[in-house]
Amino acid sequence: QVQLVESGGGLVQAGGSLRLSCAASGRTFGxxxxxxxxxxxxxxxxxxxxxxxxxxxxxxAGSVRGRFTISRDNAKNTVYLQMNSxxxxxxxxxxxxxxxxxxxxxxxxxxxxQGTQVTVSS
Numbered sequence: 001q002v003q004l005v006e007s008g009g010g011l012v013q014a015g016g017s018l019r020l021s022c023a024a025s026g027r028t029f030g031x032x033x034x035x036x037x038x039x040x041x042x043x044x045x046x047x048x049x050x051x052x053x054x055x056x057x058x059x060x061a062g063s064v065r066g067r068f069t070i071s072r073d074n075a076k077n078t079v080y081l082q083m084n085s086x087x088x089x090x091x092x093x094x095x096x097x098x099x100x101x102x103x104x105x106x107x108x109x110x111x112x113x114q115g116t117q118v119t120v121s122s
Contacts, residue, residue: 009116022096038092
């Protein structure tokens, strides 16, 4: 069982940066692929980025590629999302999730954090 807790969200002006963190419990963090997703009310949960268990395989949604960076530190049981050049359209609740397989599909992720709000002012 994996427990995930996001942090680092907040209010930032367009063009600014935030770094989100997702802390996981347990001893098996490195065996999970991790993903970041975001969601606004009335919209489908959207893939943002994912990273393989060892950190060597990373992929991003086209809307964030070049601006966001996903990374992980398995010794700290933590995955990060560095968000630069933020846009108003990035405003959402951001969730981290853990999956036993490498996937961009939210349905493949069995463990989810509570979410952290990111608000970008225009």
